[in-house]
Amino acid sequence: MVIEQTLVMIKPDGVKRRLIGEIISRFEKKGLKIKALKMHWFTREEAEEFYSVHRGKPFFESLIGFITSGPVVAMVLEGDNAINVVRLMIGPTDGREAPPGTIRGDYALSKSENVVHASDSPENAKKEISILFKDNEIYEW
Numbered sequence: 001m002v003i004e005q006t007l008v009m010i011k012p013d014g015v016k017r018r019l020i021g022e023i024i025s026r027f028e029k030k031g032l033k034i035k036a037l038k039m040h041w042f043t044r045e046e047a048e049e050f051y052s053v054h055r056g057k058p059f060f061e062s063l064i065g066f067i068t069s070g071p072v073v074a075m076v077l078e079g080d081n082a083i084n085v086v087r088l089m090i091g092p093t094d095g096r097e098a099p100p101g102t103i104r105g106d107y108a109l110s111k112s113e114n115v116v117h118a119s120d121s122p123e124n125a126k127k128e129i130s131i132l133f134k135d136n137e138i139y140e141w
């Protein structure tokens, strides 16, 4: 058993489409623990820091424009092997290729507007959590 924390974010398209409850519900029913939760509207600087691994890629500008186009809902989820479990639940990046039953497979038809983001490694989880949450916003329960 390896208890991990991961950062999940419902992107502006998911918020605008009123999918917040549906998406959070899936993680709760899976048994993951919500340790922190907030709505947040990224500044350009925060967004560039959050997605700094993609700086220089052809889609970077449109990614920053999209993620700052409206509020996101960010959460810290905790559980056994949470990083991989959550990535399996959200499915591959491109909603057109994500299998039915995954969040992107059920709700996205695009690679750029793909409803959710989740950390892909323990290092990125730590970095992403620290951008969105102060230590005292993550509750022990």
Ligand code: CMP
Residues within 6 Å of the ligand: 054, 059, 063, 093, 111, 112, 113, 114, 116, 117, 118
């Ligand atoms: P996400 O999991 O948030 O991580 C980086 C994001 O870049 C990814 O989801 C996509 O929404 C976005 N993106 C846009 N275009 C591409 C692309 N061509 N390849 C990979 N990611 C892309």
